[in-house]
Amino acid sequence: MTERKTVLIRYDEIGLKGKNRKYFEKCLLKNIKRELSCSDDISYRSPRGRILLDIPSSFAQECTTRLKKVPGIASFSIGVSMAPDFEAISALGVQWIEPKLLSAGSMKFCVRTRRSAKSFPQTSPEVNFEVGSRIMKQLSSKGLTVNIKEAEFVLEIEIGRLETVVFDNREPGLPGLPVGSSGNVLCLLSGGIDSPVSAYMMACRGCRVHFVFFDNQPFLGRGGYDKVLRLAKKINRFQARATLFVVPFQDMQSAIRDHCNEENRVVLYRRMMYRIAEEIADRYHFLALITGESLGQVASQTLENLAAVSCVTTLSVFRPLVGMNKDSIINKAIEIGTYETSIEPQPDCCSVFMPKNPVTRSKIPFLERDEGKIPWEELRDDALTRMEIIKVDDL
Amino acid sequence: MIYLDNAATTPMNGEVIERVQETMQKCFANSGTPYRIGLDAKRLIEKSAESIAGYLQIPSTHRLLFTSGGTESNNLFIKGLCFPDKKTAFLGLEHPSVTESLAFFKQFGNDPLSLLPFQVEGRLDLNSISTLNENRVKLLCLSHVNNELGTVNDPLQVASALEKESPQTKLFLDGVQAIGKIVLNPDMWKGLAGYSISGHKIHGPKGIGLLVYDSRLVLSPQMHGGKQQFGVRSGTLPLPLIMGLETAIQQAVERSEQNQKHLENLSRRLIQGLKCLQDQQSELNIRFNSLIDADATRQSPGMVNFSFSPVEGEVVLHHLEQKDIFVGMGSACSAQSKEPSKILMGLGLNEEQARCSLRISFSENNTLEDVDQFLEAFGVAYQTLYPTFLQKA
Incomplete structure (x- = not known):
């Protein structure tokens, strides 16, 4: 099986909509599907407030250029979908940070969590601490420091009701409303x-x-x-x-x-x-x-x-x-x-x-x-x- | 389709296409490599250069470089010889690849001398040659055949005038519109420091041309690299295009006498026909910008440029296009590009005359019937458009 990535797409103005929100979400999803129709190996889901795509890793770059042409997206990130398990998330964090840290010699980093599933037992700052401390344990000796304001590397965790996505990048999208919605x-x-x-x-x-x-x-x-x-x-x-x-x-x-x-x-x-x-x-x-x-x-x-x-x-x-x-x-x-x-x-x-x-x-x-x-x-x-x-x- | 814009480009000959294709399929090797297939390619190029020199009767005093075409040949010779401070002169009616190369020197404080005040009928008045001596001009750049008018600067006459009145001035001719249209006199080479030729104007491939120049001159390279072609023009040689060029030159030279006659017939018919139209349509006023009734030392028979105020050339061009007839023009009628042809303006035409002009250029493929069909379509287009333009005027 090919390696998979998860794309997390954040809406722009749709987020401000009230009762019509569903309609705009549908429009945006339709437009994204059309834009990415060149690949038939993508699965789509839209939990509240987000659109999530599951794509083959090899498609990530193409996906980035294409998503930047779809109006209605505030930003998007490409990361990995996984269980909300601190050990696993920290291990992934170490895997991403280590090569960059080694080539730079030292690095400031932080963890940012957004928890839309309020039923999750820990609060966002608690998750930050849990994951951050585990990563520090392994990498502080190699020059990693925590700096929330001037972080050079931000490990982001979105804990949703159905899945958790971990990523280290944010690409700006094309703001506005989805084409066809007006x-x-x-x-x-x-x-x-x-x-x-x-x-x-x-x-x-x-x-x-x-x-x-x-x-x-x-x-x-x-x-x-x-x-x-x-x-x-x-x-x-x-x-x-x-x-x-x-x-x-x-x-x-x-x-x-x-x-x-x-x-x-x-x-x-x-x-x-x-x-x-x-x-x-x-x-x-x-x-x-x-x-x-x-x-x-x-x-x-x-x-x-x-x-x-x-x-x-x-x-x-x-x-x-x-x-x-x-x-x-x-x-x-x-x-x-x-x-x-x-x-x-x-x-x-x-x-x-x-x-x-x-x-x-x-x-x-x-x-x-x-x-x-x-x-x-x-x-x-x-x-x-x-x-x-x-x-x-x-x- | 009737194609009457052969000064812009020409369709490739069947034999040229075959030769290019065959070489593409059979000889791919880099002619700079030391093994057999590379050496074979090199040998083919050398043979081709020899044959070309033979067809054109280029003497051994002159060297031959393959370039990407007329523009590169002109740039290479002019910049290679005169950059940055050698004094140059030109008539002011040349192709942009000459005038812009010379204009490039201006930023180094080396203004080229324009001889435009000395143009007569689109050609250089030889009485002006002494000016070159007074201004210590090292290189005079002219078109052999002007690209919009077809007027000719005869190399023998210019060279002998230079020899007498300004011996330190060398002569460079842009020959792109000459070969294949008029018979080249092999005696011209000894008076020429440089001469450029383009493949696609003589039914050869696009992307290949020649610079012929006096091998005693040192040209500084404009393209640096693997030191091919005496280090003057680096770059792997395009063997298939060179083969195509060779065939095109061979045919152009072999047929040049016969072609010249054929083109003379065509242009005579065209000029005659336009005069007849003028007699029939009282509102049509033709002004010939090319020379009529002139021999090939003054005017190429391959080209006829004429004005017909007040109807704009570009509009006529598009009306003819609808009849599948393609002609050339020197100027545009657009609201955006208001620049009329510099060459026609240089000849002394006013802006309207320059705008209201067309350039008909023939090749061996054209027939008298083509000319007649053009005349008919032109007459109709003019009549249709005249009322519209009359109001404007």
Whole structure:
């Protein structure tokens, strides 16, 4: 039989939930199972407040990288599940500490116990003392000292009702809520830096984020399309089961360009994008639109223009980046691994469609008058019929 | 599919692929090892280098190094010879692997001399050579055939002008776009300090190229290691790619006269066709950036670059792509990369003209029919797009 390890997963915000807690726990467990589905040799159990996995030792490293991509985990530890027997725990502690101690010459250590099974006869400090003193007995002569505040090695013991887990590490997870626990939303994805970050942030709030991309082919080549496919795939690593809708936008853009006021173009494009996104959201029961807009970042993102765009839809529009500056958005993009792809030089809009002086404070009546000049409902419906629907998991 | 971007790269020839495959399967040994199979590999490489020298009629005064391609050859020669303080000059219309190598010297206080004021029709005006003497320039770097325009700096003429007016200036030519497209005159070698060649531009493999240089020159290595290739360019030699390169060069040279004629026919047809289109469509205004009606000492027949304001080249490119026709361009229309082609701007075009341009480049695989189909598709695309761009202007 292969050597086994136990992974102890601590929830993030789910811990604060009351009566809905079961629902969130189920979501998280489901997501973890999907993320780790590459191994069929894992058993799962969820005693109160924790998720425990039993994995083969050889899978530990892979498991660590994968768990770090599952939103809703405060932290996790990989250790060993055993009976709450002080002798056995101390022996394991000695086995872990000794090699490190020998190579370092001296080491400060402590034992920390958490006892959720209150029926266990000893209190946590008592367990600490029992285990700690046994380890000290064997290793104090080799340079081991006890230091609770500045410990270099922490042996942790979690005594649960059904099992006890011993470990010496804590990996931070991806905080937030489990994907899917909040519902489905639709993110307007461009090839830029911002929209992937906004999608990621909503995934960490429990949303399953689907994507819509407005495609400029043939004015621009397939490069933009390919890039968005790659970005969607990267964000999907945090959630799975997303759909990408690719909407041909050329005809709509040409109509706006040819018939509407030049300075209003960008706001009009965005109003149409929102309308198309709303149609998709209605069809698929998505509950909100997500964009990467950040207040004042470019001409189309002033308060007036954001308002002029939002008012075309009755759906909630969330802009998780609205109060962030560019630097922190970039840092986030680097952190989640989308930055490199986002900055690849790929035109996301042909200059022929860009106005020389875009309006910064658009007036809704003027926009509506412009829209009266084009058959936008027809163009919208036509774009929707030609829309390509891609399952991001299959990419 | 109609592929008209042969200056970007070319498809490999069947015989080249066979040769590469065969070598991959049969000869894996490291040519630097002392046992039989290694020595066999070494012998194959030596033979290949000899054959290449033979095909190109490279004299024994010149040495031949295998590199990863044109960019490496240009970097190796320019940096290897002139780093950090030897004075260099260039026309300013070269490929980035030349201009950026030279620009690298700037941080050491060694600014290369740009001869852009002396460019005429995309070529170096030979009357400017005395400037090189005045500025004590040690190395002049030029394209043999310009990579966006196809204009030619004739090595014989440049070398003889240098000999007369600036004898201390050596000549380096980036020959990547020349071989296979125009007939190389073997007399050119004696006037050349260095010359670069790339495999994939002549239906050979990617990842292999040549640097031919005067063996009396000392190049400091840019890649340090096992001291292969006289210690100038370390790294285990890629035998299969070298075999492929040899076959590609052999075919390019053998067919070069016939190719040059074929390419001349194609470009003539294209130029003629564009002029006809212009007569038919009153709104179409073609400006040829390449030379038309020029012989191969001034213009490569493999390339035609032209502008057609106000419609942007990139947009036409993608419309042609939909018809399965692939062409090249020197500039981008994106909102992100606003830089139009430096070469076209250097030629004196304004930004719009530079943006509204395409580069058609031929290879022996193209036919007159390809040209006709391109012309038809281009005419349609232009007509469709013109109203859109008219408004913008």
